[in-house]
Amino acid sequence: MSDRIFVKGLMLHAFHGCHAFEAEIGQHFALDITLDLDLGAAVATDRLSATVSYDAIVTVAREAFLGRRYKLVEAAAGALTEALFATFPSIEAIEVxxxxxxxxxxxxFAEVGVTLVRRRGAA
Structure with missing residues (x-):
């Protein structure tokens, strides 16, 4: 599949991290989310209902990422991918x-972080 929807640079303030002070004061995180899915129907119909809206992506991402405190950003990213797959059945793959x-x-340093790439149904 070569169709993609993306949200880049979504800034969220969260309390993730292994250190006690991270849980207390939190910090900013920048998220890049790319979804692979078939956008043929959206192209053909020009209807929002035939795609996944950016607003819906951001809403799910915010709720999943901020829903609880994680020690590792790997776990937070994993929760985000799981929430997106669960919410949008048309997504075939996700990169976060x-x-x-x-x-x-x-x-x-400029930045540190992680990237997860997941396909629906893959272990």
């Missing part, structure tokens, strides 16, 4: 990148 631009490291 979670970036921590202000991770508490004693180093100079």
């Amino acid at each position: 990148t979670v970036r921590k631009p202000n991770a508490p490291l004693t180093a100079v």
